[in-house]
Amino acid sequence: MYTTYKLVCASPLLANRALGSEIINGNEAPENTLLYMASLQVNGSHNCGGFLIRKDFVMTAAHCDGDRVVLGTHNLHKSGKTVRHIVKRYRYPGYDGVGNGKDIMLLKVSKYSFNPDNEQCRVAGWGYTRTGGWTEDNLRVVDVSIINPQVCKKEWDGLPANVICAGGYGTNKGFCQGDSGGPLVCNGIAVGVVSFNKYRNCNYPDVPNVYTDISKYLTWIKQTLNKN
Known part of the structure; x- marks a missing residue:
């Protein structure tokens, strides 16, 4: 028996063990349909994706860095997004590099949002x-x-x-x-x-x-x- 989070997660592309960078040959997602998606950011710039599995936890890859998480938005440059501090990182025990597997991490985020620049x-x-x-x-x-x-x-x-x-x-x-x-x-x-x-x-x-x-x-x- 296993638990899902009512999300369909894309399988990682393992060719050359390259870090995933962008969606290839895809289409723009309809607005307000993928509200579980999270943007892991460094100094206000998008670095990695993630997804909300509980109101205070985001799942992402262990190799990802960031100092804040943006939730519930379609366009990262528009106002109206929810921005939360990362309270603590939980990398999977034994993770020692993306090429060696175990590339999964949980981020505990603050309960309360703070305001992004220019909002x-x-x-x-x-x-x-x-x-x-x-x-x-x-x-x-x-x-x-x-x-x-x-x-x-x-x-x-x-x-x-x-x-x-x-x-x-x-x-x-x-x-x-x-x-x-x-x-x-x-x-x-x-x-x-x-x-x-x-x-x-x-x-x-x-x-x-x-x-x-x-x-x-x-x-x-x-x-x-x-x-x-």
Whole structure:
């Protein structure tokens, strides 16, 4: 008796023991039909495939490297994908090279997604619409893009940990004073809390806006809610 994961897995091509690189003479898959597929990525670039076998585990080849997993997407360059950290790698015991077999690995991934670079999100509030302005009576909203954390660190001297950067950099869109505490929403999910900008400057700021990363405080949030 054996267990399957309701997936049809392609048999590996063993000719010359070459590492598989791409689908040959295939067709584009219909969108939203292969949602179990996973992209194992290095520095945001696709490196290997994989597939979801449980909500927190991805199966892939032992020879594959990566620092994050992208799930549930068709086009890797479009927003709307789910990105998860790799928590731990479980290579099959005794694996010592792709040519020697046992080329299988399980990846435990984080329960919560984080936001890929350039993902379109939105922030809303009743804050100022310009530096030194005044609060608004009517709620306002603007779309902003997630900024790569490394870029943000270069632009912000002494950037604290556990933050998300979005907007206010390379654009005139972002938040201003009076918007603090509001949500950064991506794909209908609140992922950040408006925190601070540079010198309270809202007119074409030259550094990214900074939000508290909600995912880093989920344990505290759950404990507080459960106690009350």
